[in-house]
Amino acid sequence: MSKTYLIVAEHRDGKLRRVALEALRAAADCADAGEEIHAALLGEGLDGLAAELATYPLAQVHAIEGEALRFYNPEAYIRALVPLLESLRPDGLFLGHTAIGRDLAPALAARLSAGQISDVTAIERKDGDTVFVRPLYAGKAIERRTFSAFPQVVTVRPNNLPAAEPRADGGTADIVKLTATPEADLRTVVREVVRKTAGKIDLTEAKIVVAGGRGVKSAEGFKPLEELAGMLGGAVGASRGACDAGYCDYGLQIGQTGKVVTPEIYIACGISGAIQHLAGMSGSRIIVAINKDPEAPIFGIADYGIVGDLFEVVPLLTQAFRKALAK
Amino acid sequence: MNIAVLLKQTFDTEERIVLSDGKVAEEGVKFVVNPYDEYAIEEAIRLKEAHGGQVTALSLGPARAAEALRTALAMGADEAIWIDDAGIPQDEFAAAEAIAAVLRQHPCDLVLGGSFSVDTGGAQVAVRVAAALGLPHVTSITKLTVDGGTASVERDAEGDLERIDVTLPALFTAQQGLNEPRYPSLPGIMKAKKKPFKSFAAEDLGLADGGNSARTARVSLSLPKGRQAGQLLQGDLQEQAETLVGLLRAGSKSI
Numbered sequence: 001m002s003k004t005y006l007i008v009a010e011h012r013d014g015k016l017r018r019v020a021l022e023a024l025r026a027a028a029d030c031a032d033a034g035e036e037i038h039a040a041l042l043g044e045g046l047d048g049l050a051a052e053l054a055t056y057p058l059a060q061v062h063a064i065e066g067e068a069l070r071f072y073n074p075e076a077y078i079r080a081l082v083p084l085l086e087s088l089r090p091d092g093l094f095l096g097h098t099a100i101g102r103d104l105a106p107a108l109a110a111r112l113s114a115g116q117i118s119d120v121t122a123i124e125r126k127d128g129d130t131v132f133v134r135p136l137y138a139g140k141a142i143e144r145r146t147f148s149a150f151p152q153v154v155t156v157r158p159n160n161l162p163a164a165e166p167r168a169d170g171g172t173a174d175i176v177k178l179t180a181t182p183e184a185d186l187r188t189v190v191r192e193v194v195r196k197t198a199g200k201i202d203l204t205e206a207k208i209v210v211a212g213g214r215g216v217k218s219a220e221g222f223k224p225l226e227e228l229a230g231m232l233g234g235a236v237g238a239s240r241g242a243c244d245a246g247y248c249d250y251g252l253q254i255g256q257t258g259k260v261v262t263p264e265i266y267i268a269c270g271i272s273g274a275i276q277h278l279a280g281m282s283g284s285r286i287i288v289a290i291n292k293d294p295e296a297p298i299f300g301i302a303d304y305g306i307v308g309d310l311f312e313v314v315p316l317l318t319q320a321f322r323k324a325l326a327k
Numbered sequence: 328m329n330i331a332v333l334l335k336q337t338f339d340t341e342e343r344i345v346l347s348d349g350k351v352a353e354e355g356v357k358f359v360v361n362p363y364d365e366y367a368i369e370e371a372i373r374l375k376e377a378h379g380g381q382v383t384a385l386s387l388g389p390a391r392a393a394e395a396l397r398t399a400l401a402m403g404a405d406e407a408i409w410i411d412d413a414g415i416p417q418d419e420f421a422a423a424e425a426i427a428a429v430l431r432q433h434p435c436d437l438v439l440g441g442s443f444s445v446d447t448g449g450a451q452v453a454v455r456v457a458a459a460l461g462l463p464h465v466t467s468i469t470k471l472t473v474d475g476g477t478a479s480v481e482r483d484a485e486g487d488l489e490r491i492d493v494t495l496p497a498l499f500t501a502q503q504g505l506n507e508p509r510y511p512s513l514p515g516i517m518k519a520k521k522k523p524f525k526s527f528a529a530e531d532l533g534l535a536d537g538g539n540s541a542r543t544a545r546v547s548l549s550l551p552k553g554r555q556a557g558q559l560l561q562g563d564l565q566e567q568a569e570t571l572v573g574l575l576r577a578g579s580k581s582i
Contacts (some may be wrong), residue, residue, distance in 0.1 A: 059430030071489065075463050098449075099484040102443070103466045106451035107420070115420050115542020118449040131546055137446055140344040141351065144546040187494040191479075197486040204485070207581040215452040232582060244505075250469075250503040251486040256445050257338040257503060259363050264581040276340035282554060286578055288571065302555035304574060306567045316444075317567035321582070324572050 003150070005030065005037045006090035010100055011049050013198070018205055019096030020162035020271040024056060026156045027094045028164060029123045030130050038062060038088060039173075042080055042180075044286050050175045055166040058173040058266035062088075066180030075188040078107050080180040085112065090151060096108060098204070099238045101280050116153035117145050121262075121283075123158040138256040138279035158204045163191065196251075201235045203252065208234030209263045211254055211281070214241040215291065215310055222248060224314040225269055231318055231325075238280075239270070239271045248256020255280035267317075269310040273298030290314065328380035328473065330371040331430060332404065333440035334364035336388055336395035340445055349548055356467055360395045363441025369508040371439050371472055372403040374444050378473060380436075381405045385429060387422055388520040390413050391522075400519035401511030407524045408433075413564035415528035416541030421534075430460060437478070438498040444468045450500075457498035467502040553557030 005027040009020035020039075026039045036059035041049055043065065050063040062084055068076035077100075085093075093108060095101035097119045109116040124144070131144050132154065141281065203209065210229040212222055229236045237259070238252040251282070254261050256276040262263040266284035271277060273289075273296055281287070282301060289302035290313045299305045306313050334410040339346075343510045346352065361366070384399035385497040386392045387410040396407035408429060415425050430438065437579035438460070450466070456466035469488075470481035473495070482489040483502045493499075511519070576582050 016507075032440070038431040072484070073491075074465065099467065103454065103464075104448045106449075107458050107464070109420070109451070110423065110455040111541075113420070115418065116449070117449060117543055129497070134550075136351075136448065137338065139551060142549050142551055145543050146546055147543050147580035148540070149542055166474040185498070187458050188465065188488055189492045191492055194488040195491075196488060200486070202485055212577075248351075251483055253503065264579050265575060273567065274341065275343060280410055281339070282551065286575065288552070288555075288575070299559065300556045304571055305557065305559040306571065307559060307565050308567070312564055313568060316565055318572065320565075320568040320572040321496070324576060325582075 002064070003031065003035050003091040004033065004088060005092040005094065006088060007037065007039050007094040008101070008104065009039045009041050010055055010096055010098060011041065011043065011083070015188045016049060016052060017096065017194070019098055019158040021056070021162045022158065023094040023096055023156050024058070024164040025161050026120065026123055027092060029125065031093055037208070040064060040081060040084055044070045045181060049275045054172040054175055055229070056164050056166050056173070061173050061175045062178060064178045064180055066182065068183055068186060069180055073186070073188055073190045073191050074103055074107060075186050076180070076183060077104055078111070081108065082111065092151060093153045095155050097157045097314060105153050105155045107230060110153050112153070113149050113154050114151045115149065116155070117147070118155045119157045120154055120159050123161070127307055134208055135260065138260050139283055140275070142280050157260070161269070163287030174287045179308065195315055201233065203235045203237055204259055204261055206235035207264045208267070209237050209254070209261050209265070209284070210234055210249070210267045210269065211237035211239065211271060212242050212269050213239040214245060216242055216247055220248050221311070224311065224318070227322070228267070228314055228318045231321055234263070239274070239277045241274070268298050268302070269314055272296045328374060328378045328437060329383070329435040330374060330380060330439060331383045331385055331433065331435045331436045332364070332367050332371045332399065332439065333385055333456065334368065334386050334395055335401060335444045336392045336554065337361040337444055337446045338385065339566070341470040342552065344551060346548060348493050351548070358394065359389060360398050361444045362442050363443060363501055363503070365508040366505040367439035367441055368399045368402055369506045370403060370501060373506065374437070374473060376401070381409060383433065383545060384436070386410070387415065387425055389514070392553045397510060397519050400522045402509055403515065406522055409524070409526045410532070411526060415534065417545065418541035418543050419451035419455060419556045420542040421450050421540070424450050424461055425453065425529065425532055425534055426456050427459035428534060429458065429527060436496050437473070438462065438496070440500045442497070442500040453498060453500045462496055462498045463493050464498040465493060466500040468499045469497060469502050469504040471505070482512070
């Protein structure tokens with residue numbers, strides 16, 4: 001039987017998030033030739049985003065607008081999606097494993113009486129089976145999981161699956177505009193959203209992460225790291241030690257508690273390398289360690305190590321990058 | 328105010344993972360209350376201290392989960408409910424069904440849990456329980472105040488802060504920063520021994536039928552490829568910085 005798939009496409013600051021295209025790629029990996037993939041967009045003023053999304057290999061883009069959808073609101077989003085789920089009856093639902101996806105996916109899965117496989121980092125298809133690969137213990141172990149029934153709900157970890165490409169033939173998907181019914185009886189009201197990350201690159205999606213540990217010594221000590229990250233178009237992260245010491249916000253914490261990151265390049269500054277931190281960043285492609293202590297465990301997993309004071313090394317690195325990139 | 332706290336016993340985050348017979352070996356491992364669930368317990372106890380009421384700690388797991396429940400009792404929870412996971416598949420749909428079945432017999436104003444467990448990390452069960460009970464939910468909260476029938480929460484959304492009001496009853500999951508969990512006191516530990524401790528098995532919950540079949544299953548478990556130590560750069564720090572820039576630019580398209 002031909003199956004139908006749906007992705008919920010996330011956007012931020014008027015742009016599609018890359019993870020939306022990774023979720024689309026995941027759906028495409030699960031679909032057989034000729035099966036339909038649809039996308040849902042929720043928010044306000046979606047025309048531009050819908051047009052952009054329509055250039056990807058999709059059957060239809062469902063743009064659901066409504067005042068209560070301006071900010072993510074679990075209850076309003078669920079109510080807005082239920083009619084679409086009822087009419088489309090998707091066999092597979094794909095979201096990013098993000099602040100929104102982690103919140104929304106299980107709520108939708110519960111309404112569909114569906115299973116969910118979370119935080120998927122790879123999808124393998126063989127002999128007609130689709131197997132989902134995901135980390136356990138933040139990556140200290142790897143699990144392969146399958147569904148025993150449809151519908152299926154999947155959340156994909158940002159930065160791991162390739163992003164879908166726009167259609168090569170220049171064709172576009174139909175855009176279906178929907179208006180969410182205004183809900184007077186919502187029990188959940190979003191009062192305010194404080195954009196602390198405006199203009200910053202999301203830690204889990206960053207290609208380059210510059211992270212600081214206890215060795216950074218103070219909130220002020222993160223300045224050189226911010227400069228380096230800023231110049232490389234990366235994001236700043238931290239170890240639990242640095243967060244517990246109050247040098248930075250818990251939102252930056254990388255590790256088994258905190259976020260798991262898998263950037264292209266991870267630069268650990270003044271981080272000794274506790275097991276729980278390593279779990280959160282060992283999946284990075286290239287790891288650089290900068291630490292005064294040559295015995296620090298972080299050097300045991302780093303591709304490149306510099307033994308030295310981060311307050312000397314990091315500014316030198318920034319300078320060296322600036323020089324090299326200016327050429 | 329009656330509060331239920333969902334908690335899971337997990338490996339301490341400093342534990343290494345060893346596989347034996349295709350399973351995660353548990354010998355000699357230190358178990359803890361899942362760190363995010365600890366914030367939920369602490370918050371529940373603080374709310375009880377401020378508003379009165381009863382805190383029930385609930386855990387689904389093997390017999391060792393009783394230890395985590397006793398920790399919650401020692402911190403200040405009033406009663407514990409252990410759901411024996413024998414006969415309940417290792418699947419979030421199934422887990423949520425079991426927990427919801429217990430909570431339906433145990434109405435409360437507030438359900439709290441952790442934002443995810445540091446072992447399987449699916450971040451599903453609490454939200455599924457909210458859906459099963461028809462409760463609104465907000466995940467990953469860093470602040471909670473209750474005023475009459477309304478809870479005001481702050482939610483951490485990947486570094487942004489959302490301020491949300493929710494009509495109770497509701498379910499919330501705790502993010503780091505919500506509070507600083509207390510250590511159980513010695514009198515707390517002594518008192519915990521006398522507090523009510525209920526146990527349920529799958530058949531007590533009417534889950535032995537097909538209604539509780541798992542929706543997903545594990546195929547295999549493996550360890551990631553270990554990383555090897557690479558090279559320590561040489562020369563003075565300036566030279567090392569320049570060498571590193573060259574190596575990174577040659578090795579990655581991202582710079």
